[in-house]
Amino acid sequence: MTTETPAEEQRVPGAVAERARAALGSLPRSEARVVQALLAHGSDVIRMSVSEIAAAAGTGVGTVVRACQSLGFKGFQDAKIALTQDLAPLVGERSPEHIDLGDRPDQVLAKLAASSGEALSRAPVSVDPKALGQAVELLRAAPRVLLLGVGTSSPLTQDMAYRLLTIGVSAEAPADVHVQHVRARLLRPGDVAIAVSHTGATRETVDAARGAKEAGAGIIAVTSYSTTPLTEVANVALVAGGLETRYRVEAMASRLAHLLVLDALLISLVLTDPGRSEAAQALAANVLAEHRF
Incomplete structure (x- = not known):
């Protein structure tokens, strides 16, 4: 991943997060925990400090920076801005894949269609x-x-x-x-x-x-x-x-x-x-x- 994302990637909400998720297996365990923490906080990561992410991942600040660099970013600030911009279009409502226990079958169908569509749009x-x-x-x-x-x-x-x-x-x-x-x-x-x-x-x-x-x-x-x-x-x-x-x-x-x-x-x-x-x-x-x- 690079911070100079191609135009088609910038147009696909969640694409940066998807590529980060796909890279998890290639990272050292401590860095993988950092990426998981970044993804878990979604667009809210923009309000978090490097120390807060380090605490959430159970690592040091240096590991957070290295994890972001392993993903192709210059550092933590660069990573959190890119992830926030990437995920912002997906917030406002709940994630389309979020299913509640009380959802009707037609609501389940609509949410699954939305999440499946996003998975297909991120594949390219x-x-x-x-x-x-x-x-x-x-x-x-x-x-x-x-x-x-x-x-x-x-x-x-x-x-x-x-x-x-x-x-x-x-x-x-x-x-x-x-x-x-x-x-x-x-x-x-x-x-x-x-x-x-x-x-x-x-x-x-x-x-x-x-x-x-x-x-x-x-x-x-x-x-x-x-x-x-x-x-x-x-x-x-x-x-x-x-x-x-x-x-x-x-x-x-x-x-x-x-x-x-x-x-x-x-x-x-x-x-x-x-x-x-x-x-x-x-x-x-x-x-x-x-x-x-």
């Missing part, structure tokens, strides 16, 4: 454009693509594997974790494994990704945090996530952001080889027509 800011381009190049040249993911990430991998098939890319997403690991080991140089994990620390996914890399395959990580066991294994990391509400299970907003990233990969692949994609899509359409009334 948190995903490194260079990394996205590298991921597309890896996939464009890949003879085979293996999707890795367990738990709530598994449906995303199943969907992506199917859609890759419909544009002419040989892809699979085994549901069983043992099969995932075996298939990962059977990949060859030039093949690609896409590993999807919100935390980036799911043992089965990381182990399978590591096996794929040892087999010579390229690894693309789709995750919510910039430095995790999974991103350490990956050749390319695409980081996007969402600020979650406590009632949502397993980072639903982050899953939506990950779906968006996967869709960007898919459409970019279509653009790199439209002839192949059109032929495969026509064939898939004919097959599916046989299953419709």
Whole structure:
């Protein structure tokens, strides 16, 4: 993160906070506590001193300054001004993701739609454009693509594997974790494994990704945090996530952001080889027509 944020980031409320959150895993524990304290106080941080943040994080003043510099700011003052300006459009009312026990179902729907929309709008800011381009190049040249993911990430991998098939890319997403690991080991140089994990620390996914890399395959990580066991294994990391509400299970907003990233990969692949994609899509359409009334 830099204080010279691009124009599109400045227009997206919460984007600076989202990038700070995504960087938590790459920071020393004491600095991570500082960032968590900054995020926890939101736009109110503008009224706080460096000593108050240090006390809230259980660290020293020097650690607060270092944490802000690790995020790309000149220091604490620079960081709190940027965060306040970033979060100011989100205050006035309560955060759209704040759900009260007495909310009606239609209110819940509206609030979830708002928070999900914000997660999607922040994704283009948190995903490194260079990394996205590298991921597309890896996939464009890949003879085979293996999707890795367990738990709530598994449906995303199943969907992506199917859609890759419909544009002419040989892809699979085994549901069983043992099969995932075996298939990962059977990949060859030039093949690609896409590993999807919100935390980036799911043992089965990381182990399978590591096996794929040892087999010579390229690894693309789709995750919510910039430095995790999974991103350490990956050749390319695409980081996007969402600020979650406590009632949502397993980072639903982050899953939506990950779906968006996967869709960007898919459409970019279509653009790199439209002839192949059109032929495969026509064939898939004919097959599916046989299953419709």
